[in-house]
Amino acid sequence: xxxxxxxxxxxxxxxxxxxxxxxxxxxxxxxxxxxxxxxxxxxxxxxxxxxxxxxxxxxxxxxxxxxxxxxxxxxxxxxxxxxxxxxxxxxxxxxxxxxxxxxxxxxxxxxxxxxxxxxxxxxxxxxxxxxxxxxx
Amino acid sequence: xxxxxxxxxxxxxxxxxxxxxxxxxxxxxxxxxxxxxxxxxxxxxxxxxxxxxxxxxxxxxxxxxxxxxxxxxxxxxxxxxxxxxxxxxxxxxxxxxxxxxxxxxxxxxxxxxxxxxxxxxxxxxxxxxxxxxxxxxxxxxxxxxxxxxxxxxxxxxxxxxxxxxxxxxxxxxxxxxxxxxxxxxxxxxxxxxxxxxxxxxxxxxxxxxxxxxxxxxxxxxxxxxxxxxxxxxxxxxxxxxxxxxxxxxxxxxxxxxxxxxxxxxxxxxxxxxxxxxxxxxxxxxxxxxxxxxxxxxxxxxxxxxxxxxxxxxxxxxxxxxxxxxxxxxxxxxxxxxxxxxxxxxxxxxxxxxxxxxxxxxxxxxxxxxxxxxxxxxxxxxxxxxxxxxxxxxxxxxxxxxxxxxxxxxxxxxxxxx
Numbered sequence: 001x002x003x004x005x006x007x008x009x010x011x012x013x014x015x016x017x018x019x020x021x022x023x024x025x026x027x028x029x030x031x032x033x034x035x036x037x038x039x040x041x042x043x044x045x046x047x048x049x050x051x052x053x054x055x056x057x058x059x060x061x062x063x064x065x066x067x068x069x070x071x072x073x074x075x076x077x078x079x080x081x082x083x084x085x086x087x088x089x090x091x092x093x094x095x096x097x098x099x100x101x102x103x104x105x106x107x108x109x110x111x112x113x114x115x116x117x118x119x120x121x122x123x124x125x126x127x128x129x130x131x132x133x134x135x136x
Numbered sequence: 137x138x139x140x141x142x143x144x145x146x147x148x149x150x151x152x153x154x155x156x157x158x159x160x161x162x163x164x165x166x167x168x169x170x171x172x173x174x175x176x177x178x179x180x181x182x183x184x185x186x187x188x189x190x191x192x193x194x195x196x197x198x199x200x201x202x203x204x205x206x207x208x209x210x211x212x213x214x215x216x217x218x219x220x221x222x223x224x225x226x227x228x229x230x231x232x233x234x235x236x237x238x239x240x241x242x243x244x245x246x247x248x249x250x251x252x253x254x255x256x257x258x259x260x261x262x263x264x265x266x267x268x269x270x271x272x273x274x275x276x277x278x279x280x281x282x283x284x285x286x287x288x289x290x291x292x293x294x295x296x297x298x299x300x301x302x303x304x305x306x307x308x309x310x311x312x313x314x315x316x317x318x319x320x321x322x323x324x325x326x327x328x329x330x331x332x333x334x335x336x337x338x339x340x341x342x343x344x345x346x347x348x349x350x351x352x353x354x355x356x357x358x359x360x361x362x363x364x365x366x367x368x369x370x371x372x373x374x375x376x377x378x379x380x381x382x383x384x385x386x387x388x389x390x391x392x393x394x395x396x397x398x399x400x401x402x403x404x405x406x407x408x409x410x411x412x413x414x415x416x417x418x419x420x421x422x423x424x425x426x427x428x429x430x431x432x433x434x435x436x437x438x439x440x441x442x443x444x445x446x447x448x449x450x451x452x453x454x455x456x457x458x459x460x461x462x463x464x465x466x467x468x469x470x471x472x473x474x475x476x477x478x479x480x481x482x483x484x485x486x487x488x489x490x491x492x493x494x495x496x497x498x499x500x501x502x503x504x505x506x507x508x509x510x511x512x513x514x515x516x517x518x519x520x521x522x523x524x525x526x527x528x529x530x531x532x533x534x535x536x537x538x539x540x541x542x543x544x545x546x547x548x549x550x551x552x553x
Binding site for chain 1: 459494533534536
């Protein structure tokens with residue numbers, strides 16, 4: 001299968017591979033996909049007190065397109081605030097990497113991973129608020 | 137351990153190391169040499185009876201038949217030339233089923249057969265035949281008791297491949313043949329991956345029909361053969377291709393003399409060199425495996441460990457997806473065990489039939505060694521694979537969960553899509 005140079009660049013030199021401390025309150029973790037389907041993405045964001053994503057990391061089990069999609073996603077997430085991050089679309093990823101039609105699901109998975117990481121972060125924040133508020 | 141290996145930087149334009157000998161093989165230069173005169177000065181139609189051009193071409197095809205027959209313990213007259221193993225398999229299964237249609241209507245085959253066998257059987261089902269698709273055991277071999285139970289007085293033919301193209305396991309041919317002979321059922325075997333690789337004897341193994349492919353045994357593409365037993369018992373079949381009545385009426389069409397000569401020479405070389413070649417390939421296979429297992433954990437070899445040809449390995453590299461692994465080993469030409477490069481996202485039907493878990497089936501590669509493989513290539517391939525697997529495991533969330541966090545992946549609620 002012929003892949004674009006952008007895709008090959010992200011596959012051969014993946015950005016932001018690694019893990020953040022998932023117990024950290026400032027870190028949101030998204031884990032999407034399934035081993036039996038052939039792709040699993042773990043995407044993590046660290047959000048600072050201003051609500052800006054200051055770091056993003058990923059680990060992906062999957063094909064080259066899945067790895068490139070998650071690499072690109074982490075690159076784009078850095079420096080964005082949460083509402084900007086929530087607006088990242090799978091089609092942007094698919095277009096940038098020129099994903100072939102059979103690989104579009106990889107970009108959808110990356111969008112799911114972003115949403116899952118943000119949701120995890122928000123849940124942690126709301127739990128923290130609840131925990132800090134003395135029970136009535 | 138992780139730092140010893142780095143990805144070898146291939147020189148620009150250097151072709152990848154060929155390790156896909158189950159897909160096809162290069163034509164042996166000695167085969168090409170034998171073929172060349174038959175394209176040019178000796179161009180006659182082997183079916184021309186009236187002049188020297190025809191006679192010499194016919195004699196060449198006769199010698200080729202003898203060479204092919206010698207490889208499988210048959211006689212020259214038993215050999216039918218075809219365009220390849222796909223045609224041979226179609227002719228054997230459809231031909232026998234159709235010829236004996238009035239008396240018998242049942243076919244037995246196996247779920248891990250090549251697609252051309254399975255599709256020919258599906259076609260016959262549409263025509264009203266009954267087909268039993270035998271499962272395989274986790275080692276990829278059929279259960280002989282199940283085979284015995286599946287045979288009825290309506291069974292016309294059993295078609296079981298000799299060597300599997302994906303996992304390299306050798307089916308118990310002699311036992312299958314004995315059973316079929318006792319029950320009066322014809323035994324066809326697709327020997328595309330077996331002829332010239334393992335000793336085959338149609339008498340000792342009670343094989344009634346046997347398919348051969350030219351390009352799997354260092355011969356040319358576009359030629360194959362079908363052995364059809366002429367006596368004890370005589371096998372009859374209905375032709376698929378009609379015309380001038382060549383090949384005892386079973387396969388019309390002018391014989392391609394150069395291709396026939398090439399297949400014959402390929403069979404002759406395979407017979408002469410089989411023992412020596414298998415010894416060499418076994419040592420390469422063992423070297424390759426020991427290099428891999430010294431550096432990597434969690435490798436799974438698919439298919440039986442003993443009953444297999446030395447030139448094939450199908451390995452699951454747990455926690456690393458097959459297609460991305462292939463992208464990381466650009467200096468190697470291998471085949472992905474998973475069909476993930478297609479839209480289906482489904483792993484190989486052969487591995488699934490073995491009961492290989494889907495997540496492992498997604499991590500499989502088929503590696504094939506052959507006549508022109510060198511020890512240096514084996515070492516480079518191992519180094520390249522080790523580097524790629526190590527790199528991809530370092531970025532695999534599954535590896536992290538299992539190896540660093542001790543999580544059982546089966547306890548996770550996955551969001552399949």
